[in-house]
Amino acid sequence: MQNITTLQSGSIKINGKADYYVTLVENLHLKDRAIWDKFVQVFVDLADDNDRGWRCEYWGKSMRAACTCYYYSRDIELYNVLTYAVEKLLKTQDEFGRISSYSVEKEFNGWDMWGRKYVISGLLHYYDICDSDAIKKRIMIALKMHVDYIISKVGKGDGKKDITLTSTTWGGVNSCSILETIINFYNRNKEQKYLDFAEYIISTGGCAWGNLIDAVNDKSLRPSQYPVKKAYEMMSFFEGLLEYYKICGDKKYLDSALNFIDALQKHEITVIGCAGCKSEEFNDASRVQTDPAVEPMQETCVTVTWMRLLAKAFFIRGDVKYADSFEISALNGLYGSINVNNLPSVKIHTDEECGTFAFDSYSPLLDSTRNRGIGGFRNLPGGGYYGCCACIGGVAVALVPLTAVLKDDKNVYVNAYYDGKFCVDEDLSFTIKSNYPIDDNVLITITNSCDKKIKIKLRVPAWCDDFSVQTDGAVKGVKAGYKEVIKAWKVGDEIKIDIKKSVKPFELNGYTSYSYGPILLARDDKKEKVIGELSNVGLDLNKATFNRVKEADNELIRFEVVDKNKKIILTDYASCGKVWNQNNKLSVWFKSE
Numbered sequence: 205m206q207n208i209t210t211l212q213s214g215s216i217k218i219n220g221k222a223d224y225y226v227t228l229v230e231n232l233h234l235k236d237r238a239i240w241d242k243f244v245q246v247f248v249d250l251a252d253d254n255d256r257g258w259r260c261e262y263w264g265k266s267m268r269a270a271c272t273c274y275y276y277s278r279d280i281e282l283y284n285v286l287t288y289a290v291e292k293l294l295k296t297q298d299e300f301g302r303i304s305s306y307s308v309e310k311e312f313n314g315w316d317m318w319g320r321k322y323v324i325s326g327l328l329h330y331y332d333i334c335d336s337d338a339i340k341k342r343i344m345i346a347l348k349m350h351v352d353y354i355i356s357k358v359g360k361g362d363g364k365k366d367i368t369l370t371s372t373t374w375g376g377v378n379s380c381s382i383l384e385t386i387i388n389f390y391n392r393n394k395e396q397k398y399l400d401f402a403e404y405i406i407s408t409g410g411c412a413w414g415n416l417i418d419a420v421n422d423k424s425l426r427p428s429q430y431p432v433k434k435a436y437e438m439m440s441f442f443e444g445l446l447e448y449y450k451i452c453g454d455k456k457y458l459d460s461a462l463n464f465i466d467a468l469q470k471h472e473i474t475v476i477g478c479a480g481c482k483s484e485e486f487n488d489a490s491r492v493q494t495d496p497a498v499e500p501m502q503e504t505c506v507t508v509t510w511m512r513l514l515a516k517a518f519f520i521r522g523d524v525k526y527a528d529s530f531e532i533s534a535l536n537g538l539y540g541s542i543n544v545n546n547l548p549s550v551k552i553h554t555d556e557e558c559g560t561f562a563f564d565s566y567s568p569l570l571d572s573t574r575n576r577g578i579g580g581f582r583n584l585p586g587g588g589y590y591g592c593c594a595c596i597g598g599v600a601v602a603l604v605p606l607t608a609v610l611k612d613d614k615n616v617y618v619n620a621y622y623d624g625k626f627c628v629d630e631d632l633s634f635t636i637k638s639n640y641p642i643d644d645n646v647l648i649t650i651t652n653s654c655d656k657k658i659k660i661k662l663r664v665p666a667w668c669d670d671f672s673v674q675t676d677g678a679v680k681g682v683k684a685g686y687k688e689v690i691k692a693w694k695v696g697d698e699i700k701i702d703i704k705k706s707v708k709p710f711e712l713n714g715y716t717s718y719s720y721g722p723i724l725l726a727r728d729d730k731k732e733k734v735i736g737e738l739s740n741v742g743l744d745l746n747k748a749t750f751n752r753v754k755e756a757d758n759e760l761i762r763f764e765v766v767d768k769n770k771k772i773i774l775t776d777y778a779s780c781g782k783v784w785n786q787n788n789k790l791s792v793w794f795k796s797e
Contacts, residue, residue: 205453208519208612211628213333214278218605218624221760225542226273226605229598230282232546233562234270240289245585247296252305252314259582260305260319262595263293267326269598271333276602283333290330290339293323294346301349312358312370317379318437320354324385328392344393351389354382355401367405368412374434375413380405381437383444387451402448406457410441417445420464426471427464427486435472435480439509446516458520465517468510469529475710475717475724475792476540476777477533478502478567479510484579493569494713494793500566500577504593507537507567508600515607522612524685527619528666528722534604535641535760536724539778540567540574541597544758547784549594550575559588563597568781570715570793571737575784617686619663621646621701632658632693641665641721642761646701653693661686662701667721670704707750707763715793716745718774723760728780729789731756732773738791743767745796750774758782 217223233239243263246252251259267289274282297303303323306316324347331343358367368376383405390398409415414431416438432438442461449457472479472486474493481489481501489502511533518526541564543549549561565579580592608620609628616628621640627633633652640646664671666684673687675698689699705721718725727738748767755762760776781790 206522210606213275215627218622222605225601229562242584244292246305249585251585256314258315261322264322264326265595268329271329272599272602301353317370321382321385375411375432377411378437380410381440387447417460428488433485436505476536478507478537480506494715497572502567504541508596511600531722536777561594565593571791574781616660648699650693650697657692659690668703672702674700717792724777725774726777726780726790726792741794743770
């Protein structure tokens with residue numbers, strides 16, 4: 205097992221969009237005390253009691269995102285807001301030790317366990333960034349009471365409720381996804397009873413409708429044939445299985461989780477790095493992603509949880525394929541969901557004035573629009589409303605810069621060549637100058653070093669046409685994977701990298717999509733003033749010339765695609781469909797003339 209980790213908090217500073225998006229999410233959502241007040245009021249009012257709702261997830265999911273953003277940005281204003289939000293939540297703990305939005309009479313139904321999971325997750329993430337020993341002590345005392353109450357009521361034994369029956373939704377996999385946070389809590393106190401509870405959850409197979417671990421080990425099954433098909437919640441359960449493997453070391457659990465990831469990549473992940481093209485469920489999306497959208501598709505929660513799952517797999521295995529897939533999801537599915545124009549969210553669930561969320565909930569592919577619904581919508585106590593995707597996105601936005609450069613005991617991994625400064629440790633620091641992933645040239649310059657040899661592993665993306673490295677005057681071409689460069693680095697040493705790429709087609713079901721490196725290209729009706737279906741381009745794309753031209757605001761790249769006297773515009777998917785209040789259509793799938 206490899207033990208790959210992020211660098212220390214504050215050790216990375218990216219220039220460009222990866223940094224800008226963290227700042228945007230912090231300012232638009234995570235620093236707003238009024239939002240945190242509403243999230244806490246959910247627990248004060250037991251707001252999920254009557255409709256068995258999931259408002260209970262908002263606080264913990266947002267806290268996890270905010271703490272991950274803070275780990276990158278070190279924004280003191282954000283830290284102070286989070287301390288305020290933690291103090292308020294701790295005051296809601298009742299005499300039984302519960303921090304729940306359900307009454308005792310109605311607990312362990314609906315989404316109660318799901319909400320308790322996110323309470324644990326949010327508090328543990330804050331614990332890890334907290335600089336107050338007094339507050340950290342209070343958090344651990346509160347969490348021990350919170351978790352002890354759960355295991356006194358749920359599990360094996362007289363009078364206890366089977367965890368798979370604590371929710372009638374999705375076979376209880378939403379409840380069983382508490383596995384990850386139970387293990388993370390165990391890692392901080394090492395009390396055997398918490399590991400025992402985690403092992404009990406695993407023994408259930410994660411679902412009342414069938415054993416999910418057995419299902420993913422049956423490689424003849426597609427994810428759409430598993431006992432439960434809800435994408436987000438099932439991914440979350442397997443995040444926990446990876447965490448359990450890190451404790452027990454039993455390879456069968458790692459193999460199960462990696463089988464699951466491989467099955468998703470083959471059968472479910474679309475060209476933008478998401479899944480769930482129907483009802484947020486696995487539905488053979490890799491094959492049917494060209495179908496017209498009849499409902500909101502590709503939930504942002506799925507994109508984010510897929511990215512987290514890939515990151516966890518990479519930390520354990522160091523396999524470049526997980527970094528490749530992570531990048532596709534980040535630059536397309538995730539960045540496409542960010543509300544860069546600060547526009548109001550869709551007004552279809554309520555007559556109230558719409559709020560402004562940092563993230564859209566769904567991502568279209570064929571002749572459709574963004575902002576078609578609020579995923580996880582629920583009204584909040586005292587007015588207003590929120591949604592799950594608006595809360596979760598920040599964690600992935602921060603993971604993009606945090607996973608650009610990683611390390612273990614023997615290696616430094618450069619997985620993304622973003623322009624910025626990187627302090628690996630006291631032995632090595634460097635800068636990167638680039639316009640990655642758009643332009644070809646990357647320059648890494650050593651700014652601090654020691655006398656010992658250090659191995660730097662340079663990721664060779666699967667999408668590049670050619671990858672060459674120049675150091676000490678030598679130029680070497682490299683195949684996909686990692687190019688290892690090892691030496692006793694001196695201040696001023698340079699690594700020059702050339703990453704060649706070209707526009708590539710991908711054909712499916714009579715349609716074609718186009719990518720440039722990791723960037724999926726799309727057509728936008730507001731950029732071209734197109735009337736009608738964008739997928740019918742009216743020219744022969746197989747014979748067309750792709751001319752790169754100057755990009756417009758918020759675009760990464762722009763092409764004029766020309767065939768004879770006809771022309772269309774293709775730009776990066778993440779910049780398309782962003783004029784939400786004007787029914788702004790986009791398409792990534794095209795039929796040639």
